[in-house]
Amino acid sequence: MQIPSNNPSDALGSTSGDLPSTQNEEQVPTYTGPGFITEIPELAGLTPAQLYELNQGLMDEAMPQRPLIDQIVPMAVLRAEYENGSASFVKQIDYLVSQSYTGIRRTRGDGDCFYRSLAFRYVERLLNSQEPTMSVVTAISTLESRLPMLEAAGFQPLVYDDFYETLSSIIRRVVQPDDSGTTLTLPLLLEAFQSPEVSNSVVVFLRLLTSAQIRTDPDEFAPFLFHPEIGEPMTPREFCETFVEAVGKEADHVQMTALARALKIDFSVAYLDGRSPDGHVDFVKFNEGVDDGLDPLVLLYRPGHYDVLEKRTDEVPLVG
Amino acid sequence: MAAIASRRLAKELKEIHTQGCPVGIQLLSADNFEEWHLSLEVMGESQYQGEVFALKFRFESQYPISAPAVQFIVNERYTSPVHPHVYSNGHICASILGNEWSPVLSVIGVCVTLQSMLASCKKKERPPDNDRYVRHAPDNPKQTRFHYHDDTV
Numbered sequence: 001m002q003i004p005s006n007n008p009s010d011a012l013g014s015t016s017g018d019l020p021s022t023q024n025e026e027q028v029p030t031y032t033g034p035g036f037i038t039e040i041p042e043l044a045g046l047t048p049a050q051l052y053e054l055n056q057g058l059m060d061e062a063m064p065q066r067p068l069i070d071q072i073v074p075m076a077v078l079r080a081e082y083e084n085g086s087a088s089f090v091k092q093i094d095y096l097v098s099q100s101y102t103g104i105r106r107t108r109g110d111g112d113c114f115y116r117s118l119a120f121r122y123v124e125r126l127l128n129s130q131e132p133t134m135s136v137v138t139a140i141s142t143l144e145s146r147l148p149m150l151e152a153a154g155f156q157p158l159v160y161d162d163f164y165e166t167l168s169s170i171i172r173r174v175v176q177p178d179d180s181g182t183t184l185t186l187p188l189l190l191e192a193f194q195s196p197e198v199s200n201s202v203v204v205f206l207r208l209l210t211s212a213q214i215r216t217d218p219d220e221f222a223p224f225l226f227h228p229e230i231g232e233p234m235t236p237r238e239f240c241e242t243f244v245e246a247v248g249k250e251a252d253h254v255q256m257t258a259l260a261r262a263l264k265i266d267f268s269v270a271y272l273d274g275r276s277p278d279g280h281v282d283f284v285k286f287n288e289g290v291d292d293g294l295d296p297l298v299l300l301y302r303p304g305h306y307d308v309l310e311k312r313t314d315e316v317p318l319v320g
Numbered sequence: 321m322a323a324i325a326s327r328r329l330a331k332e333l334k335e336i337h338t339q340g341c342p343v344g345i346q347l348l349s350a351d352n353f354e355e356w357h358l359s360l361e362v363m364g365e366s367q368y369q370g371e372v373f374a375l376k377f378r379f380e381s382q383y384p385i386s387a388p389a390v391q392f393i394v395n396e397r398y399t400s401p402v403h404p405h406v407y408s409n410g411h412i413c414a415s416i417l418g419n420e421w422s423p424v425l426s427v428i429g430v431c432v433t434l435q436s437m438l439a440s441c442k443k444k445e446r447p448p449d450n451d452r453y454v455r456h457a458p459d460n461p462k463q464t465r466f467h468y469h470d471d472t473v
Contacts, residue, residue, distance in 0.1 A: 151323035158331045200385045204423050
């Protein structure tokens with residue numbers, strides 16, 4: 001297993017102070033429950049209902065309703081958000097642009113952003129494939145071959161069937177018309193991933209795949225399973241139940257390695273952490289050595305959040 | 321209701337009808353895909369010997385991606401079990417029903433977890449903040465952001 005020098009969990013939190021406030025989507029204030037709030041004198045006079053409302057207000061403010069996944073925007077948009085904040089982030093953004101990463105497709109900061117970003121690009125790459133039928137058949141057969149692994153991990157078909165069906169039917173639609181007679185296009189893919197039912201179903205399926213990969217290969221993964229906050233070692237089962245299967249739990253290195261393996265894909269993650277003196281950005285590769293001829297899948301990590309990195313500034317697909 | 325919740329609940333219901341419930345758990349009512357009732361009894365030796373409780377599940381359209389709202393039914397027939405994580409109004413403070421919910425869990429899975437939560441109880445007592453919580457609690461326990469007392473459930 002690869003252990004890159006630049007561990008995202010180190011970056012998480014330690015540099016988040018550099019982010020402009022609108023970017024702190026992951027840091028949602030939590031209401032610790034009626035019995036525990038009186039330690040804060042200003043809040044002691046409020047009823048739990050009032051506190052709940054106050055907290056909801058803060059959450060809504062902290063989480064503007066960005067679409068689950070958005071259209072591509074130029075990197076300049078991201079750069080503008082850091083211009084008055086952190087010079088080191090701006091430098092790193094300029095570096096990415098110099099490497100032809102001129103656009104970004106942003107996702108909502110709801111803890112599912114890694115899985116959602118990856119899933120979107122995973123399907124979009126099939127759309128862009130030179131040999132779409134071949135690519136679709138390969139993807140479907142890989143996914144199908146993973147179903148026994150899900151069962152071996154202890155998931156009943158009842159648990160994963162519907163989620164698998166959602167993802168596999170989107171993938172099939174790349175080459176096969178659906179009931180309405182249309183095949184998948186980029187706008188339709190975006191629409192699907194912006195609908196919570198479809199989008200979240202795909203996210204859940206990727207979570208289950210990730211979990212099953214870890215649970216069924218404990219020798220490979222167990223040494224790397226630690227509680228992200230307290231650092232204690234965890235068993236595959238505990239880790240997967242708490243930090244993989246649970247909706248809204250962000251992915252870290254272990255999950256990413258497991259998912260690359262389960263999907264048989266290569267991808268890389270650019271770590272924008274504001275800590276490089278010369279603006280250099282590390283790309284951490286999750287490399288399964290796959291030769292699928294598809295365009296590279298690159299995600300952008302900023303402390304606590306993932307988006308898709310693009311070599312174009314708007315939705316017009318890259319030619320060739 | 322969106323397709324996903326009803327599709328999944330239809331499968332769960334079929335499984336309950338064909339395979340039955342685990343010992344101590346019984347389906348009381350499941351006439352729609354919005355609200356189900358099940359009874360819960362702790363088998364063998366426990367603090368709750370001879371007591372039968374009932375659980376109310378309420379489902380949103382995004383179930384099983386979003387957690388069901390689960391609480392013990394409190395009415396003329398049923399009471400809320402006296403337990404450090406269960407309030408007298410039937411609300412339950414359990415992380416699997418909140419931030420550790422996962423679509424891997426099912427209605428029966430939740431019942432089994434709560435059954436073992438009761439079975440492992442050493443001392444029957446209410447949560448320390450019971451009176452205050454119950455006075456102000458919202459109707460739907462999912463609107464409460466519980467501070468989980470510990471992670472043993």
